[in-house]
Amino acid sequence: MPTAMRRIDQIVREHRFFAGLTDADVDLISGCARNVAFAAGDYLCREGQPADRFFLLRHGRVALEIAAPGHGALTFQTLAEGEIVGVSWLVAPYRWQHDARALEPTRAIAMDAKCLRGKCDADHDLGYEMMQRFVPLLVQRLHATVLQALDIYGDAHKS
């Protein structure tokens, strides 16, 4: 089967975020998944809009930005292949708190958040599998945020 025509469940199965899921779970999740592509400069999401999707990056790079008056867009994180864009879909009121912009041609799996939340609600085992994948990511980002907030590079090394 040519690559372009690969079925979405195959693409989902290959993404490292879903490694270890049972075939049944992959089938279930794939029902919420779509294959998407963005050109450089395209926005994956915009601040304030409903967080009805999240993205598993397959190729390319994405910048998470917040616009500040007088400063333009401030990038606080860039994400690459294998990583996830978007956590706002996990908790109410499900709205994006930042922009996400493709820095280069980017391909991703877009997960329908409402669909996935519904499946997790119906099947808590699946929900647990999902949480096990999301929580480490959230903790990692929290740690990274701490380090960024400390602004540690003001100090000289070997002064």
Added chain:
Amino acid sequence: MPMSDPMLPQVVRVLRRRRELPEVWTLEIEPASDAAADAPNFEPGQFNMLTAFGVGEVPISYSGDPQRSQRWVHTIRAVGAVSTALTRLRAGDVLGVRGPFGSAWPLAAAEGRDVLVVAGGLGLAPLRPAIYRLLAQRRRYGRVTLLYGTRSPDDILFRRELERWRRRLDVDVQVTVDHAVGDWHGHVGVVPALIARADFDPARTSALVCGPEVMMRFTLAALRTAGVAETAIHLSMERNMKCAVGLCGHCQFGPTLVCRDGAVYRSDLLAPYLPIREL
């Protein structure tokens, strides 16, 4: 046992001074006269004590190429009276130098292994001699990766050199900044986050880490998560130093003296003490 008085500085001249960043300068100086002129006369990771006469003395790591033994290179941020005086020296001016002192990056032990160099901020300077050596002896090592993080695109040290290394096909160079605006197209995020993305075999990787202590602690955690053995991770520590030869007591860190037992340490020797406050 060295017979000369280790407290006496040798008088050498500045050969060249270059501005790296608004407050950061690189000095190229003559090596101490008793150092070998035609062979490497310091090891990557070691440091000198540099004296601005009448002002004082500070420890500064070598930041130059160990193969270029005719000149010793130091990169200095002007923060205090002494470092500011040093960064104001011009070609032909004299300064005092003692050393080399301290331990070295374990480059021989890393032969045959993947090498992950993780630098934060000005911590790239003490690692640069190791990078020169790795690239000069590229075939002796597996995958070589340099992960560098700093505050913003304007704070990137040795930018031209980083760009040159990035163009090489035999080394993976990733630069990340904490915050960026405008036309920055590189990574944004902290340097430990790059570790998860880097391509290395944790079972046969040696990691060399230098940067602010908090950055090193986070990096250590990320390296552990990635599966790199504690004994294969090396950190360069920094403490107040006066004598550099283990006789003044200033640079104690736990059971060690940074000037004598470091500045480069195997991380398992430091791990129990790193989280202790005000040690």
Added chain:
Amino acid sequence: MNPPADADVSPAVLTVDGFQCLIDELQRRGYRVIGPTVADGAIVYDDLASVDALPRGVGDAQDAGRYRLTRRDDEALFGYAVGPHSWKRFLNPPRLKLWSSRREGDGVRVEPAPEPRQPLAFIGVRGCELRAIAIQDRVFLGGRYVDRPYDVRRRGAFIVAVSCGTAGGTCFCTSMGSGPRAQGDFDLALTEIVDAGEHHFVVEVGSDAGREIMAQLPSRDATSADCRQAERIVAATAASMGRSLPAEGVRELLLDNLDHPRWDQVAERCLSCANCTMVCPTCFCSSVEDSSDLASEETARERRWDSCFTTDFAYLHGGSVRATTRARYRQWMTHKLATWIDQFGSSGCVGCGRCITWCPVGIDITEEVRAIAAAPARTGGSDHADGHAQD
């Protein structure tokens, strides 16, 4: 100091007059003779012209935070324990010029500071102080780099040790194995006997230099009764010591308890005054200061004693690594009793008690160790659940 070539140098007995001859002989040989004398209400170490400068008939009363000279009811020359001074002030002076530089044309010339011409002779070095000198020897001479100023002073020094006939109020040398008997690297070791009208010294020879000097002094061979009497005096001193430190396990205890609540408690009392480090006979920390004349033609670097209790001791990037008194006291005590072992192969404590006596608020290092030993709590909380909390 080499041990005497032939092993059977038998002890001798020296009278008080003979003691004067010892000082004379040392001076004749060019030594700068230094020993205990009374100044400012304390026993200090200073240049000695004659035996009359020694604190004859003087005793002391010491306790935590307390030091008073007393009048003995005999004429003993060494009837007191150690005072605020120790020999480190002569082997590693409190202020010492390391070098000077002078501008010459467009260059600079660095000149090492001149070395002292006179060798030192120390009179009245106690057992704990012999141990302290041995410890500083390892710091300054035993590593990869040798401290030249210390080396020059130490090499030529002649040591007249004295075993202690009285335990000081804060002494704990018996538990540290460093006293009260003078043992180790000395040239001559004396035990003073003041008893029923007798007043003399039983002298043990510890080196060739010591034997040479003894040969010049009016003395007689010691009898076995003399030696037994000397032994009894030292044993009585050992038995009258009121404090102690555990011989083993202190290093592990302290390093396992770096976050013990006791550090907070001691920090509430500690004034961070640095007295303990100044009087400690092994504390060696120093700092350097550069100076120049107004025209910057001449500059110099001076070394001075420093203390881990000063705020700028651990200065790094605009702040102190150890900003709190808790951290500074912990640094001092864990260095002295624990990490010194890692760094220099032995404890840094000799049991002399000076840090207890001269602490203005009477903090007692032996009591601090006991308090932590009584309720050890591992870092990470007092709950002994297995495993540590993750970050």
